[in-house]
Amino acid sequence: MSYLQPHGHRSSVSQHSRSSCHFANYIEEVTDAELIKQVNDLKQHIRVLTLENEIIERTIMKLEPSLMHGIQQALDYALKIHSNSSLNVGSFIKSQTSKFGMESLISPSRMLASPSKVSTRRVDSSAKVSGTVIFGSGPRINVLERSELVSTEMETLINNLEKSRKKAQKQQALLRAQLEEIDLRETEIKKASEMFEKEVIVEGWDKIAQRIPAEVWIRYMTEWAKITDSYIGKLRLRTSTLNTQYSKFKGQIKVKSELSESLRAVDFDKLKIENKECLEIIDYKLQQLGELKKMTGDANLNLTIHKKAMIEQNNYLMNILKLIEEKKKQTVDLDKERAVIRGQADGLAQKLDGVRKLKMAYEVPDILDYVSVKSEVTDLKHSVKLLENRVHIQQIALTSLNRKLKSILTE
Numbered sequence: 217m218s219y220l221q222p223h224g225h226r227s228s229v230s231q232h233s234r235s236s237c238h239f240a241n242y243i244e245e246v247t248d249a250e251l252i253k254q255v256n257d258l259k260q261h262i263r264v265l266t267l268e269n270e271i272i273e274r275t276i277m278k279l280e281p282s283l284m285h286g287i288q289q290a291l292d293y294a295l296k297i298h299s300n301s302s303l304n305v306g307s308f309i310k311s312q313t314s315k316f317g318m319e320s321l322i323s324p325s326r327m328l329a330s331p332s333k334v335s336t337r338r339v340d341s342s343a344k345v346s347g348t349v350i351f352g353s354g355p356r357i358n359v360l361e362r363s364e365l366v367s368t369e370m371e372t373l374i375n376n377l378e379k380s381r382k383k384a385q386k387q388q389a390l391l392r393a394q395l396e397e398i399d400l401r402e403t404e405i406k407k408a409s410e411m412f413e414k415e416v417i418v419e420g421w422d423k424i425a426q427r428i429p430a431e432v433w434i435r436y437m438t439e440w441a442k443i444t445d446s447y448i449g450k451l452r453l454r455t456s457t458l459n460t461q462y463s464k465f466k467g468q469i470k471v472k473s474e475l476s477e478s479l480r481a482v483d484f485d486k487l488k489i490e491n492k493e494c495l496e497i498i499d500y501k502l503q504q505l506g507e508l509k510k511m512t513g514d515a516n517l518n519l520t521i522h523k524k525a526m527i528e529q530n531n532y533l534m535n536i537l538k539l540i541e542e543k544k545k546q547t548v549d550l551d552k553e554r555a556v557i558r559g560q561a562d563g564l565a566q567k568l569d570g571v572r573k574l575k576m577a578y579e580v581p582d583i584l585d586y587v588s589v590k591s592e593v594t595d596l597k598h599s600v601k602l603l604e605n606r607v608h609i610q611q612i613a614l615t616s617l618n619r620k621l622k623s624i625l626t627e
Contacts, residue, residue: 268362271369412436 246254276284420432 268365271365274369274372275365408440 273284416428416432416436420428420436422429
């Protein structure tokens with residue numbers, strides 16, 4: 217691919233006419249699908265050539281921008297030749313080579329070399345360039361040089377992308393911090409407005425005077441000023457602390473940079489020795505740590521065993537305490553029952569004393585008297601029975617008489 221090859225036309229009219237006739241005959245033989253495929257391939261080829269030309273142009277502008285002088289005029293002239301193929305190309309080439317020199321027509325692979333190599337090879341390249349360089353017969357770039365150009369351009373783009381990404385990250389962090397600050401300010405303003413609404417407008421309203429007294433406003437503003445002064449003091453203290461830490465870190469970085477500049481091979485040997493000693497100490501400490509872990513495991517095992525025994529003892533103790541509480545409740549109930557039984561026993565003892573006194577004062581009666589009294593009681597019961605029968609008979613007669621009287625009255 218040549219950087220100076222915009223189109224692939226010939227310089228003479230006859231060749232152009234012959235190619236046109238051949239192209240017309242070829243068009244008659246090609247189908248629509250093949251024609252569309254070839255047009256798409258040509259478009260893809262043009263896009264690839266455009267991308268390669270952009271990469272080469274960027275590379276030339278980075279290495280030696282002076283080589284780009286006259287390129288735009290050559291491209292314009294090539295476009296003019298394409299529009300009007302009857303013009304003479306040789307005069308333009310001679311004028312361009314005499315005006316700008318052959319530096320603008322050399323191979324891009326030579327442009328990638330150092331300025332000294334470019335200056336030494338200009339004579340050789342000028343001898344090899346012919347009058348049809350613009351139209352596709354000049355020096356080309358091989359695949360290796362293309363890959364080098366593309367890799368160089370990719371590295372440049374990747375570096376620029378990393379720089380842009382870092383810049384974007386810093387900008388994003390700054391914007392995030394600003395948003396957080398705005399949110400904090402918004403919340404503080406809302407809290408202040410709510411506090412002002414509550415303490416001054418709502419609670420400070422005087423119903424009698426129908427206004428807000430100035431003392432409430434002054435007192436609120438005084439308290440608010442005190443609170444803000446305390447916040448400002450805290451922020452100043454925090455800022456001073458951060459500034460101190462920043463200066464300290466900055467000094468440490470400076471000292472470390474100075475130490476890194478003054479480092480020698482002896483320092484690395486010293487660090488190796490110190491690292492070796494530190495590794496030995498670490499190994500020794502790791503061994504001690506392993507032993508301590510074993511001791512800790514044994515202690516944890518013993519602790520678990522004693523803990524289980526203590527839990528069992530606590531459960532046994534809790535059962536004993538519950539049993540003691542139950543026995544206390546039973547003792548209280550037994551005391552109450554004993555008091556009741558004691559009262560009953562006292563009552564029975566009194567009855568027993570009465571019975572004893574009655575027994576001491578009681579005399580057994582005579583049998584004849586008992587028999588006579590018993591016979592009298594039997595006679596009296598018999599007479600009572602007879603009287604009850606008589607009363608029953610008289611009641612029956614009375615009811616019959618009442619019925620007769622009712623029947624007579626009804627008649």
